[in-house]
Amino acid sequence: GQQVQQSPASLVLQEGENAELQCNFSSTATRLQWFYQRPGGSLVSLLYNPSGTKHTGRLTSTTVTKERRSSLHISSSQTTDSGTYFCAMEANSGTYQRFGTGTKLQVVP
């Protein structure tokens, strides 16, 4: 079945540093989305990016569909960015998304 792998599994940054999170998937994605989960909390959608580059605030996502990968870049990290980031992909239209394993980010002052 579809596999969605994320790297790194965890990351510790100093406040102000940039973060680069990777998502690789085993089949062509028709839908690719990044989610954020704060510690002990629920998930919120950050970016929907099935292909190309999308920006929102300090977040930039680049998805290269034919290479089956997506990245999430967080610039000038803040302590409030700490939490777990998930990518989720849908292989075929009209099916459900599968989630990656997550990257746990900790930003320290």
Added chain:
Amino acid sequence: GGIITQTPKFLIGQEGQKLTLKCQQNFNHDTMYWYRQDSGKGLRLIYYSITENDLQKGDLSEGYDASREKKSSFSLTVTSAQKNEMAVFLCASSIYLGAYEQYFGPGTRLTVL
């Protein structure tokens, strides 16, 4: 805006017990989902429902039943609770199955004694 509520927030049961988790949404969304999140891991889809009275199995449906009696509510039953399924169960909804925006509830944490 809308909201998804899950009850209970914490659920403690005995091994072998049948347990039910409930989810309500007021977005008027057609599609609802149940996910299981094991500690430090990603989400796995248990069941989803495209519309009222519809039920579809996800990747992890064995050991679970689900029920979508009306558009706004989606219940999940653990048919025989086991210690290895202690996890957080997350409910979500989207306007339709292919919609990219999925909204999540706060979760129900299951403990099995």
